[in-house]
Amino acid sequence: MNIASEVKPGANRYVSGQGTLNNLEEYLADFKNPVVVTGHKSFEAFSDYYDAELNYPIFHYDETASYEDGEFLAKEIGQADVVVGIGGGRLLDTAKMVAQNLDAELITVPTLISNCAPFTPVAAVYHPDRSFREIGYFRKAPYLTLVDTKFLLCTPVDYFVAGIGDTLAKWYEIDGIVRSLPEEKLSAYITLGIASAKVIRDLLMTNAQAAVNDLNKGEVTLAFEKITDTIVALAGEVGGFAGVYGRSAGAHATHDGLSYLHETHEMLHGKKVAYGILVQLAHTEDYDIIEDLLPFYKQIGLPSKLAEVNVKDTSRDYLDEFMNFSVGPNTTFRLVDDKITADDMYKAIRYLEGLED
Secondary structure, three states: OOHHHOOOOOOOOEEEEOOHHHHHHHHHOOOOOEEEEEOHHHHHHHHHHOOOOOOOOEEEOOOOOOHHHHHHHHHHHOOOOEEEEEEOHHHHHHHHHHHHHHOOEEEEEEOOOOOOOOOOOEEEEEOOOOOEEEEEEOOOOOOEEEEEOOHHHHOOHHHHHHHHHHHHHHHHHHHHHHOOOOHHHOOHHHHHHHHHHHHHHHHHHHHHHHHHHHHHHOOOOHHHHHHHHHHHHHHHHHHHHHHHHHOOOHHHHHHHHHOOOHHHOOOOHHHHHHHHHHHHHHHOOOHHHHHHHHHHHHHHOOOOOHHHHOOOOOOHHHHHHHHHHHOOOOOHHHHOOOOOOHHHHHHHHHHHHOOOO
C-alpha cells in the first residue's frame, strides 16, 4: 500500500464564509468527547473573536510539529472522538498526528491564511529541534475545515503573503515535474492536478495584490475570499488529485534544506518556498519565467535572495548542509531532475544572487 499515491482531494466538508465559526457547536453536536488542540497565541486570537465558551478539554502543542509531540499529546488526552485543531499550519499538522493516534475525527479551524494545512491529509513533519524530517501522510482527511473569512482578517499580512508564495509553488512545482513525463504517464487525475495548479496560478496573479490591500483595510471582499479559498483549499487539491506529482518538488525541497540553517527558523514557511520556486526555475534555466515573476515578488513582498530569508553567509562551505539535504537522494527536487547535485543548486543560487534588485 502506497498511501502517498492515493487520491485524497481534501476535507470531507469544507465550509467557508463570514461568520462560519458561529456554527461550531452545531458541528460538534454529533460527537460525545471532543478535545481542543491549539497554541497559546492561536487560542487567544480565536477567543477574542468567538462569542461563546468552548467547554472542552484544551491541550497546547510545543510548536515543533513533530511526531514526538503528536504522540505525547495523544497520550495526555487519552481518549476523544474528535480533535478540534485551532491554529496555523504547524498546529494543524500536529492535530492530524494527534487525531490519527487517537483514531478520532479532526475538525480544523485555521487562525491564519498561510497554507493548505487545514484542508489536507498531509503534514510537514519536523524533528524536535525544528529541522525538517519528512512529509507525513494520514489515513483520513479532516472531517471538517471551518474557514471564517471575517475572523481571518486577523491574519498578519506577512503570513498572508507567505501563503500566496506557498500556493504559487503549486504550478511551478507540478510543471517542473510533469514537463518531462511521457503522455502515457499522465493519468486522468494527474491531468486534473495540472489544470488545478494552472487555475491557482491565474487566480493568484490576478487577485493577490487586491486581496493584500483588502486585508490591510480589514475588508472581506471577493478578491480576499478568492485568495483565502485558493490558499487554504484549492492548493490542497493539486496534490490531492495528482499525488506525489503535485505536492512538492524543488521549491519545497529548498525550504526543507533551509531548515538546517538555524537563522531561517523564524522565516515563514511560504516565504522560503517562494524563494525555492526561483531556485528551481534557475536550475531548469527558466530565466524568462524568473524575469516575469520578479515584479510580482517585489510587489507583494516575496524573497528572491538568500538575505531575504535571513541567510547572510552565501559561501559554498556554509551552504553545503542546506544544499546537500535539498538535493539528497530522497528529496523531491529529484522529481524535477534526478541527477541534480549540490554544485547544480549552488549555480542556481549564485544566479539569483547576481540579479539586480
